[in-house]
Amino acid sequence: MFANRRNFFFRVSIVINIAVLLYTAMQLSGNTAPGVYWVPMTVDGSERSAEYKYVNQDIRNETETRLSDSSASARNFEESTSQKTPSTMATTNKTASSTATIPEVERKVNGAVPDAEASNASSLDIDDEDNLSPTTQAYLRTLLGCNDRDMLPRTEQRGEFWVLKNFVRADHGTILCHESITYTTHAGYEFLDNVQPLVERWMAPVSLAIHAPGADLTPTVNSIRYLRDCLSNELVKQFVTFHIFFSHKHIPSKIPDPDVLIQTPYNCSGKPPYENINSTYMKDKNLLYPVNVARNIARDAAVTHFILPSDIELYPSPNLIPRFLNMIARNAKPLSTSTNPRVFPISIFEVDAKVQVPSTKTELRAMLANKTAIPFHKFVCPNCHNIPQGQQWMNAAETNQMDVFHVGKRRGKFVHWEPIFIGTHQDPYYDERLSWEGKKDKMTQGYVLCVKDYDFMILNNAFLIHKPGIKHFVKNAKRDAIAGRQSAFVKNVIMPELKKLFGTRNGCAL
Template sequence: MMGNRRNLVFRVSIVINIAVLLYAAMHLSGTTSNGIDWVPVNVDGQEPARNAELRYLYERRAEPRNETETRPDALLKTYDESTSQKTPSTVATTNKTASSTASVVVPSELEITSDGLDIVDENALSEATLLRLRSLLNCNEREFLPVTYQRGEFWVLKNYVRADHGVVLCHESITYTTHAGYEFLDNVLPLVERWMAPVSLAIHAPGADLTPTVNSIRYLRDCTGNDLVRSFVTFHVFFSHKHIPSTIPDPESFLNTPYNCSNSAPYVLTNSTYMKQKSLLYPVNVARNVARDSALTHFILPSDIELYPSPNLVPRFLNMIARNSKPLNTSTRPRVFPISIFEVDAKVKVPSTKTELQDMLKKKKAIPFHKFVCPTCHNIPQAQQWMTAAETTQMEVFHVGKRKGKFVIWEPIFIGTHQDPYYDERLSWEGKKDKMTQGYILCVKDYDFMILNNAFLIHKPGIKYYTKNAKRDAIVARQNHFVKQVITPELKKLFGTRDGCAM
């Protein structure tokens, strides 16, 4: 009798222990690593799991990077040339700061799957557009934390000084990824004034160049008369292990000390940089890849810091993607979106619309990019037709081209994604043709080059002319030989060949 009771108690205790373990496992699996519960909530008759996903995405917009940081009123803003004011666009959020506790509005499933989008303002992103983008792109969020890592012979301080935009969901914007030495940082403000979206900037700062680099960052954030640089620009710093700076300032310390704005900007006082004193080559493709890898968004525009984008390019492009009209929804090949590039006279104002640009082209105040340096390098397919075609109210694909025939050495600058080929980091800026290897891979992979109808880039004012430089010509000859003898055979083994593709 006693034996039976003991057996019964033993069995009951086992059942209770198993139940406790199952409960604990269910509780742990129902909580994400950052403490947000995936709780199905039935709102507006939606299927519970889908509603929980949307609620999670919208609540993430309100997460601060830390307890003191806030998100700008709007990630994207429109550009008003006449008043020089930046006004918020329609952004799918109910939160004005990162710490806001406003309720989350979850749109209906109908807005995600509807064939038509009612886009009232092409210069803004509506809630429905953002939801459509989320569904179409199916992208993943990326970390936004400071990291120090090695990249070949270089040390990289990723996210050394972070923009104040906080959380950026991968589908809600485009990142302008660019690079420079500190002496080119005078271009940051005019660039971001026209871009009005995240900028990922990699700065080469070997040795003693780090000090003026840090002070230039502080000047740009504190002394430009607005918060655009603080809001949108994230700075990364990198240098060779052979040229590590003697001291590396802690951003948490120097950002808390306001810069003395009565002093001139460090980047305008440049006489001779450490890089020039040591006769270092500029590792342009390392810089490009560092900036690109650090971008938080699905779409990226890898470009040069002296190229200023046409205003409202970001919302107009994303609205085009959300509409998903032909040829976007018919082509099955990988694609990128090249942007037409121009130079303007040093004495003129940079144009803000295609119509203004066309007027300047007629008056010879603007010319195609590098017309007097390397015209075939940037000879874009149907360039003449593009320049004469009237500006439209919507961003569209003007022409689908290929990097073949007379465009075989075309070096396009384009909106792409993180899936596109990298730049070869063995090539320097001084050796020229540093984007040719990437162009070859794009050609072999049969990319479509979907040229945008209204978007353009304008080089910092001043027409460039070819000037002979014997020292640089020697570097170019060595780099050309290296590409021919080493890189080209590598690429053919790795990616194969295709008729018409060359470097």
């Protein structure tokens, strides 16, 4: 009897222990492990490296130590969001799943998200369209799943060109990939008078590639020093990173140490080195301007997920960045329903040389009404920048937030459209065999965008204004000859390549 009772209690204790163990296991599996989170790590500067990191109260990786207190509170929101929707982190990161289909990957890369994340976006409380709250920043980090990039100086080869990447770096310090947009642009040093007005309106990272062959390097370096040391404010020093490149056939006789340069104050008593230029080494040697090499250098060096590849004489509307990123975070239609890859074209205008550049769409519309502003290249190449629903855009009043005004395509009457747009590092590159003098240097990229069925999501309130002065068509026999040769090269060489690589689509053409 006693033995039977002992066996009974022994069996009961086993059952209880098993129940406790099962309960504990269920609790552990239902919660995120403390101190485990997803950190995109950049090892080689690419967008393809990522790993899991384990942290505790005393150990933080390099990326996390850069975050401010507000970003830390934002991270708490992100972690709580990931607990509510455990699949969010894994499904939105571009490198999280190697089994995703191509349409799924393109959708994630371009910012489209599943319905569960769209519902999270609808809960965001955006009070100020001109600022990004910690909550919004945390959600963007999750939504974009982007990887942070470094700004280390490097000497690289790019075809026939040597590139001094990050030659003089901006003083803004670390910027995480989801926090801003980089304006990527290019120039010869004679165009650097545009840097200050551009950055005063952009107020965010600028990646600038400068073509400086041979003897052009010295005035280029002096121009950079002047911009950083001699202006009325330090915005150039804070936001602009300069890259220099030149052909291996035109390497400068001496390349200075940039660290020594920036530590030596520039003599600001003289005029800017980029003003009143009579001639340059490039012109004396009859060199063509490798515009697409410059564009791709500036783009590759950008540290943010979103980039705006543009020309240095195009000045953006103020507050574009927070308004755009708040729009992305809200993820309203058509953003939430689009399944195609997408970019965000910005409307472009010219203004009279004697007027101030407008800061709001309301001001721009008034100038369009009194003819002191016109659509870009109206008298040069109107079809190149005639955007879908362009007249309706100009007629529409300014709104209090940024949204997608219209979703267009690059076909039909817009088959020759050369949009300038906010995109990402995943968009097609510019063909580096094409020069500025040969014209239509962005057309091949436009063809690839069309074949890949990109949606062109035109922004309602954003615009670019060319440096004041209305342009008119001027015949140039020398440039026309170069353009003729380049057009033949595109037709006979590049187009057959593109068709083999990307295929064709009805309505797509150069």
